[in-house]
Amino acid sequence: MEKLDVAIVGAGVVGLAVAAEIARRHEELETIVLERHGKFGQDTSSRNSEVLHAGIYYPAGSLKARLCVAGNAMMHDFCARHDVPHQRLGKLIVARDETELAVIERAYEQGTANGVPGLTLLDKAAAARLEPHITAAGALYSESTGIVDSHKLMARLERLATAGGAMLAYKHAVTGVKPVADGYEVTFVGPDGREDAIGCRWLINCAGLYADRIAALCGIDTAADGYEINHVKGEYFSVAMGKSRLVTHLIYPPPLPGLKGLGTHVTKSLDGRARLGPNVAATAGPEDYDVDAGHLEEFYRAAATYLPFIERDDLAPDMAGVRPKLKTKGAEVADFIIRHETERGLPGLISLVGMESPGLTSCLAIAAYVADMVDMGL
Numbered sequence: 001m002e003k004l005d006v007a008i009v010g011a012g013v014v015g016l017a018v019a020a021e022i023a024r025r026h027e028e029l030e031t032i033v034l035e036r037h038g039k040f041g042q043d044t045s046s047r048n049s050e051v052l053h054a055g056i057y058y059p060a061g062s063l064k065a066r067l068c069v070a071g072n073a074m075m076h077d078f079c080a081r082h083d084v085p086h087q088r089l090g091k092l093i094v095a096r097d098e099t100e101l102a103v104i105e106r107a108y109e110q111g112t113a114n115g116v117p118g119l120t121l122l123d124k125a126a127a128a129r130l131e132p133h134i135t136a137a138g139a140l141y142s143e144s145t146g147i148v149d150s151h152k153l154m155a156r157l158e159r160l161a162t163a164g165g166a167m168l169a170y171k172h173a174v175t176g177v178k179p180v181a182d183g184y185e186v187t188f189v190g191p192d193g194r195e196d197a198i199g200c201r202w203l204i205n206c207a208g209l210y211a212d213r214i215a216a217l218c219g220i221d222t223a224a225d226g227y228e229i230n231h232v233k234g235e236y237f238s239v240a241m242g243k244s245r246l247v248t249h250l251i252y253p254p255p256l257p258g259l260k261g262l263g264t265h266v267t268k269s270l271d272g273r274a275r276l277g278p279n280v281a282a283t284a285g286p287e288d289y290d291v292d293a294g295h296l297e298e299f300y301r302a303a304a305t306y307l308p309f310i311e312r313d314d315l316a317p318d319m320a321g322v323r324p325k326l327k328t329k330g331a332e333v334a335d336f337i338i339r340h341e342t343e344r345g346l347p348g349l350i351s352l353v354g355m356e357s358p359g360l361t362s363c364l365a366i367a368a369y370v371a372d373m374v375d376m377g378l
C-alpha cells in the first residue's frame with residue numbers, strides 16, 4: 001500500500017485551499033486530495049452566493065468571525081495577485097423604517113467588535129445617494145464586502161496545489177478509514193470502480209455535506225460529539241436584467257431576531273445580474289437542488305419590502321445550494337468545527353465540519369489555520 005504524508009478528503013474550495021497552503025509551505029510533503037466527483041467544486045462551492053462576506057454577524061471571538069474577517073482581506077489580496085475575477089462591491093444592510101434603525105446600529109456594533117473594517121452608518125439621504133431606488137430609512141454600509149468568481153478561484157487553487165506537488169485524485173470516493181500505527185489507512189473506490197487503499201500520516205476531512213459521514217468512518221461518535229449535519233437548502237430566484245441594473249450593491253434586510261438565514265437579500269454576479277436568496281427550505285436529500293417555483297410569492301413579498309420597483313414577473317426560479325448545518329439545540333448559532341483530534345486519540349486527523357457560510361470567504365484563512373495545526377504536529 002502506498003504511504004503518503006497528507007490525504008485531504010474533498011476538492012471543494014476548502015479542501016483545495018488547504019492543499020494549496022500545505023503545498024506552499026511544505027514541498028517535501030506528499031499530499032493527495034481524494035475527490036469523489038470528476039472535477040473540483042461540484043457541491044456547495046459552486047452553489048452559493050459568491051459573496052466575500054465582511055464578518056459582521058458572527059459572535060465575537062468565534063472561528064466564523066475571526067476566519068471571515070481575516071479571510072476577506074486575504075481573499076481580496078489573493079484575487080488581485082492571481083487574476084481571479086472579483087469586485088469590492090460593498091453591501092448595504094437596510095433599515096426599512098425608523099423602527100429598524102436600532103437593529104442596524106447593533107449590527108454596526110457587532111461588526112466593529114469583530115474587527116470588520118470599513119463600516120459606516122448612513123442616514124436616509126446618504127443611503128439614497130448610494131442606492132436611489134430602494135426603500136431605506138438608513139443603512140449600514142460595509143465597504144469590504146465583495147463578490148468573487150468561485151470557479152476561477154478554485155481553478156487557481158487547484159493549479160497552486162499541483163504546482164506545489166499535491167496530487168488531485170478525482171473519481172476517488174472515500175469509503176473507509178482505519179487508524180493504524182503512525183497514521184490512517186484510507187479506503188476508496190477509484191475511477192475503475194475497484195476498491196483500493198492508501199496510507200497517510202495526516203488525514204484532513206474537508207468533505208462538506210458528508211463531513212459527518214467521514215468523521216463517523218474515523219470512529220467519531222457524531223451524535224454524541226455534535227458533529228451531525230442537517231442538510232438545509234437555499235433557493236435563489238433571478239431578477240430580470242432591466243431591474244437588476246437598478247441596484248449596484250449587495251442589499252440585505254436587517255438581521256431581525258428570528259430571521260431565517262440572512263433574510264431574502266440581493267446578491268449580484270460579476271456580470272451585473274441580481275439574484276434574490278438564498279431562502280431556508282427543506283431538502284429531500286443532500287443533493288436535492290430543485291427550486292420550488294411555488295416559492296416565488298414568498299421571495300416577491302420579502303424583496304418588495306425594500307425593492308419597491310420589483311414585480312412578480314421580474315422573478316424566475318434560478319438555482320439552489322445545500323448548507324451543511326451542524327445540528328444545534330434551539331436558537332444556538334453553531335461555529336465551524338476545525339479540530340485536530342488528538343484528544344480523541346486520533347492524532348493526525350483534522351476535522352472540518354459544519355463548513356457553511358462564510359466558508360468560501362474564509363477558505364484561505366481556514367487553510368492557514370489547518371496548515372498551522374500540521375506544522376505544530378510535524
Ligand SMILES: Cc1cc2nc3c(=O)[nH]c(=O)nc-3n(C[C@H](O)[C@H](O)[C@H](O)COP(=O)(O)OP(=O)(O)OC[C@H]3O[C@@H](n4cnc5c(N)ncnc54)[C@H](O)[C@@H]3O)c2cc1C
Binds near residue numbers: 209
Ligand atoms: C446557498 C448557499 C450560499 C452560500 N453563500 C456563501 C457566500 O456568499 N459566501 C461565503 O463565504 N460562503 C457561502 N456559502 C458557504 C460556502 O459555499 C461553503 O462554506 C463552502 O463552499 C464549503 O466548501 P467545502 O470545500 O467545505 O465543501 P464542498 O464544496 O461541499 O466540497 C466538499 C467536497 O468533498 C467531496 N466529498 C464528500 N464526500 C466525499 C467522499 N466520501 N470521498 C471523496 N470526496 C468526498 C464532495 O464531492 C465535495 O466536492 C454558501 C453556502 C450555501 C449552501
